[in-house]
Amino acid sequence: MNDIPKPREQLFGDLWEYSTAPQGSEFVQYRDEYGHFIDGEFVDSEEWFDSTNPATEETLARFGVAGEETVDEAVSAARRAFEGPWGSMAASERAKYIFRIGRMIKEKAREFAVLETMDGGKPIRESRDVDIPLVAAHFFHYAGWADKLEYAFPGVDDPEPVGVCGQVIPWNFPLLMLAWKVAPALACGNTVVLKPAETTPLTAMKFAELLQEAGLPDGVVNFVNGAGDTGSTLVGHPDVDKVAFTGSTEVGKIIQKTVAGTDTKLTLELGGKGSNIVFEDAAIDQAIEGIVDGIFFNQGHVCCAGSRLLVEESIHDEVVSKLRHRMSTLRVGDPLDKNTDVGAINSEQQLDKITRLVGVGQDEGCDIHQIDCDLPETGYYFRPTIFTGVTPSHRIAQEEIFGPVLSVMTFRTPSEAVEKANNTPYGLACGIWSDKGSKLFDVAGRLDCGVVWGNTYNQFDPASPFGGYKESGFGREGGRQGLLDYMKHS
Numbered sequence: 389m390n391d392i393p394k395p396r397e398q399l400f401g402d403l404w405e406y407s408t409a410p411q412g413s414e415f416v417q418y419r420d421e422y423g424h425f426i427d428g429e430f431v432d433s434e435e436w437f438d439s440t441n442p443a444t445e446e447t448l449a450r451f452g453v454a455g456e457e458t459v460d461e462a463v464s465a466a467r468r469a470f471e472g473p474w475g476s477m478a479a480s481e482r483a484k485y486i487f488r489i490g491r492m493i494k495e496k497a498r499e500f501a502v503l504e505t506m507d508g509g510k511p512i513r514e515s516r517d518v519d520i521p522l523v524a525a526h527f528f529h530y531a532g533w534a535d536k537l538e539y540a541f542p543g544v545d546d547p548e549p550v551g552v553c554g555q556v557i558p559w560n561f562p563l564l565m566l567a568w569k570v571a572p573a574l575a576c577g578n579t580v581v582l583k584p585a586e587t588t589p590l591t592a593m594k595f596a597e598l599l600q601e602a603g604l605p606d607g608v609v610n611f612v613n614g615a616g617d618t619g620s621t622l623v624g625h626p627d628v629d630k631v632a633f634t635g636s637t638e639v640g641k642i643i644q645k646t647v648a649g650t651d652t653k654l655t656l657e658l659g660g661k662g663s664n665i666v667f668e669d670a671a672i673d674q675a676i677e678g679i680v681d682g683i684f685f686n687q688g689h690v691c692c693a694g695s696r697l698l699v700e701e702s703i704h705d706e707v708v709s710k711l712r713h714r715m716s717t718l719r720v721g722d723p724l725d726k727n728t729d730v731g732a733i734n735s736e737q738q739l740d741k742i743t744r745l746v747g748v749g750q751d752e753g754c755d756i757h758q759i760d761c762d763l764p765e766t767g768y769y770f771r772p773t774i775f776t777g778v779t780p781s782h783r784i785a786q787e788e789i790f791g792p793v794l795s796v797m798t799f800r801t802p803s804e805a806v807e808k809a810n811n812t813p814y815g816l817a818c819g820i821w822s823d824k825g826s827k828l829f830d831v832a833g834r835l836d837c838g839v840v841w842g843n844t845y846n847q848f849d850p851a852s853p854f855g856g857y858k859e860s861g862f863g864r865e866g867g868r869q870g871l872l873d874y875m876k877h878s
């Protein structure tokens with residue numbers, strides 16, 4: 389790569405030291421402990437665990453661990469609400485509650501953003517500009533559907549809700565995953581018991597406080613805290629009518645076995661190993677921005693991350709050179725600093741997993757490049773990393789790392805690009821970069837994945853369905869399609 393001309397753009401990141409631009413957190417309010425939220429009330433717990441701030445390693449609050457009895461109480465409360473006030477409410481009234489929740493999220497947006505960043509480590513720029521606005525947008529979108537369900541299910545006279553929904557979510561977009569699950573369930577007239585992820589339960593508890601303030605009838609939405617055992621109890625509960633899970637493929641398979649042979653409905657949003665496919669006719673500078681966003685957004689803790697870069701061989705060196713150049717401007721550090729691009733890794737456990745898989749990439753002989761920057765002394769951080777010289781048989785090209793680590797591969801023809809992109813057990817998302825619309829649409833149609841972005845990446849809208857193929861799961865969240873699994877309509 390020695391004879392590659394240096395890009396002409398200026399590296400402002402190198403020219404100046406940035407002052408810090410801290411987002412204050414004095415104004416946020418949360419309790420020292422949250423047990424569970426059942427039947428409209430916070431209830432005590434026998435067992436507890438702490439959730440920490442991964443950027444500082446400080447404990448934020450302690451949260452309950454729900455055992456069988458507590459999960460059962462939550463499911464019973466949800467059943468009573470379903471058979472009582474919520475189930476008999478006019479759809480137009482239901483819509484008002486969902487709309488009110490969206491409004492209140494907007495009013496409290498900054499507080500939610502700061503709490504999301506403190507509990508999970510994501511940059512405030514992202515929680516403030518992406519997560520929380522999308523949360524509100526999902527509630528607004530589904531508020532609009534609540535009294536128009538006959539249009540969502542043409543030919544079905546009287547679409548009925550499924551009943552009590554048991555939902556389990558991961559830690560990478562805590563409040564957004566909650567919104568994806570709760571908003572469509574409520575719009576269809578169901579009630580909910582949801583288990584937040586154990587490293588990021590805080591915004592779900594703030595959301596429970598918001599529901600109290602919104603006057604949502606008791607028992608319509610319940611939260612049980614805890615780790616995998618609590619999740620397992622919830623999804624196996626005999627009175628749960630529908631299970632919605634977002635998380636790893638490994639756990640998704642266990643859940644699928646649990647509900648097999650019962651009449652519980654199931655949707656699974658699982659892992660991914662998405663690729664950005666860059667053709668030589670692409671606008672390279674824009675593609676670089678998409679590649680950076682695809683893998684470094686939210687520290688790469690994104691199920692649809694573009695964690696593989698497939699670049700046409702003729703432009704490989706140019707793309708890698710520009711990418712390294714652009715990466716060097718990324719600021720890694722305090723998630724509450726408004727200038728931060730890459731925040732803290734969500735947990736020590738996740739940091740260990742990333743470190744281990746990066747070690748595997750090195751052991752397998754791939755060429756590593758990491759940006760040269762200081763990392764804070766406390767907290768869990770990982771330098772943005774790319775591997776070149778990767779082939780589809782390398783583990784880092786197959787396994788989900790779920791961190792800021794990109795594997796770069798090359799291709800010569802569109803068919804080879806498609807073959808390589810499809811060569812993983814997953815099928816969640818891909819990006820295609822080309823100046824030729826016909827090529828872009830042709831390739832898009834041959835990719836086995838739920839979402840394909842053209843000349844962009846990581847675009848989300850509540851009207852647009854999201855979900856996987858193959859081991860990335862089944863069922864769709866978002867849009868009209870997101871209603872289908874929350875109704876009986878066959």
Ligand code: NAD
Nearest residue numbers: 557558584585615616619620635636639657658659660691
């Ligand atoms: P995980 O599967 O370990 O945990 C997800 C949730 O499931 C947590 O709340 C956890 O407590 C719970 N859980 C664990 N074991 C369980 C069991 N046996 N039964 C029921 N619940 C159980 O995943 P994670 O490491 O927390 O999250 C990262 C994974 O989630 C990645 O693989 C990522 O791709 C995936 N993810 C997918 C999407 C999507 O929409 N497809 C979105 C975000 C994350």
Ligand code: MN
Nearest residue numbers: 439440507587
């Ligand atoms: Mn935490």
